[in-house]
Structures are given as C-alpha cells and as structure tokens.
Amino acid sequence: MATTDVKVIGAWPSPFVMRARIALNIKSVDYEFLQEQLGAKSELLLKSNPVHKKIPVLIHGDKPICESLVIVQYVDEVWASGPAILPSDPYERAIARFWAAYIDEKWFPSLSGIARGPTDEAKKAAKEQVVEGLALLDDAFVKCSKGKAFFGGDRIGYLDIALGCFLGWVRVTEKTSHLKLLDESKTPNLVKWADSFCADVSVKDVMPETDKLAEFAKVLMAKFKAPPPS
C-alpha cells in the first residue's frame, strides 16, 4: 500500500481521470490510485463528490478536489516548485483555458457522438464536427507551441493534458468506426504532437493501449444498449 496523502479516485479508461494522473506525474507526486468499478460507485466517491458523483476525485490529505481541469490547476498551484503546467503569461494562460473549455464543451461531446449518436445522420454530423474541431486545434497548436513539441512549449502543459487525454479514445473511435480523424494531410501538426505526447514519461504509463480500450468500449456500448434493470 502506498504511504501517501494523495489519492486519486478513478478508473483506467477515463480520459478525465488521466488528466489528474498526468498532472501528478509531471510534478513527480506519488499517489494511491483507487479504481471504481463500472456501474458501481464507492462510498468514498459518493462522500467525496456528492454533487456530481463522478470521477476523478483527487484527495489531498482529507480534502477532496473534483472536476478534472480544476484538479490539474490545483496540482499546478500546490506543487508549484515542480515543472509548470499552466503558462506563466496571463494571455497564454487565457488561451490555454479557452481551448480547454472548447474541448470539454464542444469537441469531446462530438467525439462521443460518433459512436453514440442516435441516428446515422447524427453520427455523421458528429464526425464532421470532430474533424473541424481538430483543424481549429491544429491551428491553435501552431500558435501556442511556437515551433516546439507541445502546446505548452518544450514540456507538456495544461492544453496538452486537456486534449491529449482523449487520444486513446480517438484511436478507438478511428478503429471501431473505420475513420481517420487525426489525418496527416489535414492536421499534420497534431499527428506529430500526438506521438510526442503519448511517448512522454508523464503519459506513457497512464495512456491505455488501443486494443485494451477498444475491448472496454465494447463492454460500455453493450451496457448503454441494454435495457435498464427491472
């Protein structure tokens, strides 16, 4: 058992949980990973996040912190002596926060919609929105990275974490829906970035293998389609 006062309540396939874990890895903070089971919620989760009852929750000492982007900012501020996650310049911080909000509010719902849209038309529209969004993010990458490997420059930063956590699910979606989303001809910068991101020391041990994640996706989809228990 880890002797640490930092715990993450989560589950390995969750991109949002991955954000918290990558942030802690960047800061070299040891943590205990408490995995929730699909379809069940632990007492600790319900007690720690009574409003949303969702993972991830970071527990630092006896304090629960909820919502993945809030956790990433908290980790950056508490372990301030480690590598910075948010840019130091207020305008660059604002740009990173803007795109992170775009990813969560617009782009990720479309990514989910490719597999889970109610009709074929809705799925097609979702796919187009994802591709358009990636083109916008490719442009944003050019502006933010200034020729370096990451949105954050030489190191993985806030926006890298916000987008990069979805790369496993992008690959699963490409595989199961027979699509090309990250395309060398349309988003050449993001294609290169995705490789750098997944190879990074703070990421590689928490980024799930595509095949394993695809297996999990099958279980998840079956669960969505199953009638509710009577």
Place this chain on the structure above:
Amino acid sequence: MATTDVKVIGAWPSPFVMRARIALNIKSVDYEFLQEQLGAKSELLLKSNPVHKKIPVLIHGDKPICESLVIVQYVDEVWASGPAILPSDPYERAIARFWAAYIDEKWFPSLSGIARGPTDEAKKAAKEQVVEGLALLDDAFVKCSKGKAFFGGDRIGYLDIALGCFLGWVRVTEKTSHLKLLDESKTPNLVKWADSFCADVSVKDVMPETDKLAEFAKVLMAKFKAPPPS
C-alpha cells in the same frame, strides 16, 4: 470616446458580460463598452471570437480574450496589484472554480429552462433543479464566506461574480413565472448575500433594473417563438 486600451464587446442584459465588467470594476480598470445589437453580430465580434461568435470578448490592446470565466481570471492575473478576485489558497481556489463550473454547466441551464422549457413538466423540473441548486449554493456560501458578507470573504470574489451575475435574471424569472427562488426560509444566507452583492460599488452600476430586464426578456422570448425568417 474613452482613451483606453481595454474594450468589452457585450450587451447590457448579458450576465456573462456582467462578469467581465464587474472584474474590471473591482480592479478599477477603465474600459470602453462596445454594445452588440440583438440579432446582429459586429465585424469586430466575429473577428475577435471566430470560434463561438459570442459575447463577452475582452480586448486588451490588440488581444482578444473570450469566455467570461476565462476573462475574469485573466483580469485578476493581469491587474494583480488590485484587490484579488480568486482566493490565494489553492484549495479555496479549487472550490471556487468547482462551484463556478457547476453554476455554468448545471444551474444556469436549469434557470433558463424555467421560462424556456419545451413543456410545463420540463419547466417544473427546471424550477426544482434551480431550487435544489440554490440550496447547495447556500451551503457552499456558509463554508466559503466563513461568516463574512461574500463567498470571497470581505470582498466580492470569483464565485460571487460567477453566481451574482445571474441575480437580475433570477428576479425576472421570479416575476414573470410567479415563483420564489431566493427564499428566506430555504436560502437565508443567499438572500442576504444577494442584497450585499447588488449594493456593492463594483456591481450596482452594471446590474440591470428588474423592470428593464423584464421588458428585454419579453422581446427575447418573442424572438425565440417567432418563426425563422424565410
């Protein structure tokens, strides 16, 4: 014409625009207020926020900053020598960010739903969600304010701005839907806080009068109900 390098693209009835204006007022920053007209979008807005095409946009020098909570954090960081908007303690910052996200993602959509829900049942459910949310926020107020007048303590802070900007619309909703949302018996702390918030020097000149806002709401509702132009 104001000789300032700070501009806010907005509209007086918008709660999100109010957030940017209150933040600038707290920091005593002069700004030019460029009002958009209902149903039209200026060239400057389209150029400054090409992704969402929405107000508010803060323009600082030649740099546009979009999304109201991103703007508030930017203002706090750029004019750092003025009164602090976010708490200085990382955990208190995380709590403020958590509730601000809750307000935008859960609570405000319900508030809108009271007048705009598709059926009477949906409107009733929205009303219940708003009341439940206010009870949660009343509890949060007790924890955050520690006996002081505001979520932020002695002064208006991030969470005060995030919630307080909706008080005009809460009052309009109470009036037009014949409801009591902020109720002395259920949310006694928020009732008192709302008075303090609206009376604050950084707020009182940007908080619209209820009657004027109710008139605007009528125009807006008529617009929603009108068939699209052919």
